[in-house]
Amino acid sequence: RELRTREQEWRQKGEELVEAQTSEKFARLFRQVLKEAADPIAQQYRNSLSRLATQIYRQVSNENVRLEWGSQYELQLVDFDQGKERIRVFRQLSGGEQMTAALAIRLALMQLLSPISIGFFDEPTTNLDQERRESLALAIQIATGDFDQLFLISHDDSFDAVTENVISLRKEADTGSHVE
Secondary structure (H helix, E strand, O other): OHHHHHHHHHHHHHHHHHHHHHHHHHHHHHHHHHHHHHHHHHHHHHHHHHHHHHHHHHHHHOOOOEEEEOOOOOEEEEEEEOOEEEEEEHHHOOHHHHHHHHHHHHHHHHHHHOOOOEEEEEOOOOOOOHHHHHHHHHHHHHHOOOOOEEEEEOOOOOOHHHOOOOOOEEEEOOOEEEEO
8 A cells, every 4th residue: 555655656746747847848938939029029119119209200390200219229310311311320410309309209108108198298398499399399299198197397388389287487586486
C-alpha cells in the first residue's frame, strides 16, 4: 500500500513538473512575442499620432506640412521647399513653429490616449502671430470639444470668443493680483 501511495505521489509530481515546464515555456514565448511586437505597436501609435497632429498643425498654421514623430520620439516637420521635400527637426523650427508643433502633438496625445476629459494649457499662444493664435483657439476648441473641463492660462484674449467663462487677473505693484 505504501508503495502505491509513493508511486501515485511521484506520478502527480511528474505531472506538476511537466505542467510547470509547459507554463514556463509559454511564459518565455509570450515575453518574446511581446518584445517583438513592442516596436511595431509603438510605430502604429506614432503613425496615428502623427496623422492627427498633422491635421491639427495644418489647421493652426494654414500650411501644407506634415508632422512626424520618429522612432526615437524626435519631432520633424516635413514640407516642400522649391519642389524638394525638406525635413526639419524641432530645434530648426522657428518659435511659432515649435509652439504649434508641440501643441499639435499634445492635443493629438490628449485625443488618442487620455481617458480623462480635462485639459490644461499654460500660455499656449507664446511665440504665435495673431493669425495662428486665432487658429489655435479654434483648433483647441475642436480637439477638446468633448472634454468636460479645459483650463487656459493666457496673457492675450485669443480664447475669449470660444470660452464660457473668463477670469481676468490684474497685478498691482503695491497690492498684488486681483480678480477683475
